[in-house]
Amino acid sequence: MSFLVNNQTCVPKRITDARIISIDQVKPEHFRVKLHCPYIALNSKPGQFIHVQVSNSYDPLLSRPLAVFRSQGEEFEILFRVVGKGTKILAEKCVGDNLLIVGPLGKCFPVDKKCQKAIIVSGGMGIAALMSLIEGMTDQDIHVLLGVATEKQLIGEDDLNDLGVKIHIATDDGSRGYKGFVSELLLKLINDGIISTEQNCIFACGPIPMLKSVAYIGQEKGIQTYVSLEERMACGIGACMGCACRVVSSGNKLEYKMVCKDGPVFNARELIWD
Amino acid sequence: MGLIEIGKPELSVRIADISMKNPVMVASGTFGYGKEYADFIDLASIGAIVAKSITLKPKLGNPPPRVCETPAGMLNAIGLQNVGLEKFITEKMPFLGEIGVPVIASISGEDIEDYVKLASRLNSVKGLSGIEINISCPNVSCGGMAFGGDASTTFNLVKSVRAVTELTIIAKLTPNVTDIVTIAKNAEEAGADALSLINTLLGMAIDIKTRKPKLANITGGLSGPAVRPVAVRMVWQVADAVNIPVIGMGGIMTAEDAVEFMIAGASAVAMGTANFVNPQAVSEVILGIEKFMIDNHIKSLQELTGSLKTL
Numbered sequence: 053m054s055f056l057v058n059n060q061t062c063v064p065k066r067i068t069d070a071r072i073i074s075i076d077q078v079k080p081e082h083f084r085v086k087l088h089c090p091y092i093a094l095n096s097k098p099g100q101f102i103h104v105q106v107s108n109s110y111d112p113l114l115s116r117p118l119a120v121f122r123s124q125g126e127e128f129e130i131l132f133r134v135v136g137k138g139t140k141i142l143a144e145k146c147v148g149d150n151l152l153i154v155g156p157l158g159k160c161f162p163v164d165k166k167c168q169k170a171i172i173v174s175g176g177m178g179i180a181a182l183m184s185l186i187e188g189m190t191d192q193d194i195h196v197l198l199g200v201a202t203e204k205q206l207i208g209e210d211d212l213n214d215l216g217v218k219i220h221i222a223t224d225d226g227s228r229g230y231k232g233f234v235s236e237l238l239l240k241l242i243n244d245g246i247i248s249t250e251q252n253c254i255f256a257c258g259p260i261p262m263l264k265s266v267a268y269i270g271q272e273k274g275i276q277t278y279v280s281l282e283e284r285m286a287c288g289i290g291a292c293m294g295c296a297c298r299v300v301s302s303g304n305k306l307e308y309k310m311v312c313k314d315g316p317v318f319n320a321r322e323l324i325w326d
Numbered sequence: 327m328g329l330i331e332i333g334k335p336e337l338s339v340r341i342a343d344i345s346m347k348n349p350v351m352v353a354s355g356t357f358g359y360g361k362e363y364a365d366f367i368d369l370a371s372i373g374a375i376v377a378k379s380i381t382l383k384p385k386l387g388n389p390p391p392r393v394c395e396t397p398a399g400m401l402n403a404i405g406l407q408n409v410g411l412e413k414f415i416t417e418k419m420p421f422l423g424e425i426g427v428p429v430i431a432s433i434s435g436e437d438i439e440d441y442v443k444l445a446s447r448l449n450s451v452k453g454l455s456g457i458e459i460n461i462s463c464p465n466v467s468c469g470g471m472a473f474g475g476d477a478s479t480t481f482n483l484v485k486s487v488r489a490v491t492e493l494t495i496i497a498k499l500t501p502n503v504t505d506i507v508t509i510a511k512n513a514e515e516a517g518a519d520a521l522s523l524i525n526t527l528l529g530m531a532i533d534i535k536t537r538k539p540k541l542a543n544i545t546g547g548l549s550g551p552a553v554r555p556v557a558v559r560m561v562w563q564v565a566d567a568v569n570i571p572v573i574g575m576g577g578i579m580t581a582e583d584a585v586e587f588m589i590a591g592a593s594a595v596a597m598g599t600a601n602f603v604n605p606q607a608v609s610e611v612i613l614g615i616e617k618f619m620i621d622n623h624i625k626s627l628q629e630l631t632g633s634l635k636t637l
């Protein structure tokens with residue numbers, strides 16, 4: 053068994069306080085925040101996420117979903133990119149501030165006994181949701197593909213080096229590694245025989261067009277593919293029906309599942325992409 | 327100082343045949359079918375639970391994105407995704423019925439016939455205390471708000487439902503009308519035991535970079551603190567005009583907000599969007615109302631409801 057992940061037992065969701073231990077601006081737009089929060093740090097599983105109340109004013113009103121990037125002991129880290137109001141406020145917090153957090157939320161990446169190796173594909177911020185999965189893998193044959201628009205946005209490389217996995221980089225502008233999309237790089241690595249398709253699984257997180265291409269490659273090459281989706285959320289716990297994604301139901305019909313409760317991790321075969 | 331002064335204030339309230347231990351309910355569509363919040367709050371402490379609106383057949387709902395944030399509020403266009411009448415009874419009611427607080431089913435349909443079928447089937451369901459008639463959903467193409475916007479349709483619909491159930495019926499009104507008082511009076515006259523207001527306000531938001539609407543449905547229902555003044559105004563107008571209890575909702579986040587609705591005329595209140603922001607919000611508001619009453623020497627809720635003074 054190559055994965056330490058156990059998806060059988062999930063702890064109850066809770067509201068907890070998390071105290072900010074450190075804030076690092078790792079790239080112009082990217083922040084890494086370490087939080088003291090035993091309940092989440094000890095109980096959250098790779099693929100699960102948390103809901104963060106960024107402000108107790110009513111604007112922004114709703115919590116922001118973020119992945120648990122890495123955890124150690126009673127502390128865990130989040131890694132995020134400033135894209136709007138909520139993430140901007142979060143980036144401007146101070147060490148010692150308390151954040152209200154709800155979690156752990158959603159389903160984790162599954163244990164797949166057929167997988168002895170793993171292909172991790174990250175697009176943009178996707179690595180934030182994938183790092184803890186990689187951390188939990190004991191197998192040595194792990195390939196991690198990082199795709200970003202430009203080298204300036206490349207994150208997580210140092211962590212991955214520490215974990216001793218094989219790293220492959222793609223940038224849209226060719227400023228680093230393969231020039232082009234990370235899905236193209238995936239196909240190339242498979243076709244060139246650098247990544248084997250035997251007993252392998254793909255775990256991917258990133259923008260929808262990228263996930264769609266990766267799911268297609270997985271299907272073509274006969275590799276089991278799991279993806280972690282993002283959707284706009286309100287409750288984060290399956291109550292509002294707000295974060296719908298399209299899936300194929302048992303009767304081969306369109307059905308909506310909730311990213312926050314039924315996901316964010318889905319078997320790519322389940323999903324309808326457009 | 328007598329003993330009464332330091333005694334606990336009376337938070338219980340009756341809405342027709344529904345006895346609640348406190349006046350704080352959860353609003354339809356924001357609390358799932360109860361279970362979703364069980365990790366966070368003692369469900370038995372809630373005044374009453376109004377379940378997500380159900381339709382005769384399961385409903386797929388609208389394509390995503392279905393929600394977006396707006397200043398101090400949010401827009402939603404869920405499109406009434408729900409499990410349908412039969413699954414509600416067989417899969418959701420057993421859990422809801424065991425909680426030990428009044429459970430109110432919310433029904434929605436495309437024509438009067440749908441509402442009648444829903445109500446008559448629910449009439450005999452064990453553990454159900456009431457039926458809320460959702461004639462106010464802005465996010466479905468037919469039915470919903472189309473009914474609640476018209477006084478005579480409201481009358482006919484409520485009357486038809488009244489004829490098939492002994493359960494307490496609550497008509498949930500839409501704010502997307504020019505004269506909510508006339509609609510409210512028609513619902514009362516047709517036999518509604520109580521009124522819920524407001525449902526969401528029809529709204530819209532655009533992503534100016536892509537020039538696309540933020541919701542796939544283009545328009546959606548606005549809820550949260552942003553709508554509160556509109557809701558308070560409507561509760562005040564309606565409570566003044568009818569003789570049945572009014573359940574006030576729209577942007578209640580704190581106990582102070584709840585008290586404001588009660589002063590405007592609400593006998594009970596419901597919380598919706600607040601549950602998304604803080605899944606324990608209902609518990610905090612219940613405690614907060616009690617504290618407000620103690621601090622202000624208020625012994626029962628009747629002293630609050632409709633106690634608005636003039637300037």
Ligand SMILES: Cc1cc2nc3c(=O)[nH]c(=O)nc-3n(C[C@H](O)[C@H](O)[C@H](O)COP(=O)(O)OP(=O)(O)OC[C@H]3O[C@@H](n4cnc5c(N)ncnc54)[C@H](O)[C@@H]3O)c2cc1C
Nearest residue numbers: 101116117118119131132133136137138139180282283284
């Ligand atoms: C399960 C899950 C895990 C996530 N994990 C991370 C993470 O670890 N690191 C990270 O940087 N980001 C993550 N995201 C995305 C993150 O939630 C959004 O970037 C954030 O909510 C934006 O908030 P804002 O107020 O800064 O932006 P807003 O002003 O709200 O929006 C700015 C832009 O971001 C988009 N957006 C807003 N909310 C979301 C959302 N929930 N999903 C996708 N796009 C959104 C908007 O459409 C808009 O284009 C995750 C999303 C989900 C659903």
Ligand SMILES: Cc1cc2nc3c(=O)[nH]c(=O)nc-3n(C[C@H](O)[C@H](O)[C@H](O)COP(=O)(O)O)c2cc1C
Nearest residue numbers: 353354355379402460524525549550576577598599
């Ligand atoms: C996501 C969402 C779903 C809703 N679904 C329903 C519904 O199914 N039936 C209904 O009568 N009202 C529904 N509502 C309206 C609420 O019950 C409530 O009337 C409204 O949101 C105002 O209260 P609030 O500001 O506290 O949320 C929904 C509201 C939201 C935000």
Ligand code: FES
Nearest residue numbers: 286288290293312
């Ligand atoms: S965010 Fe409410 S159901 Fe997913």
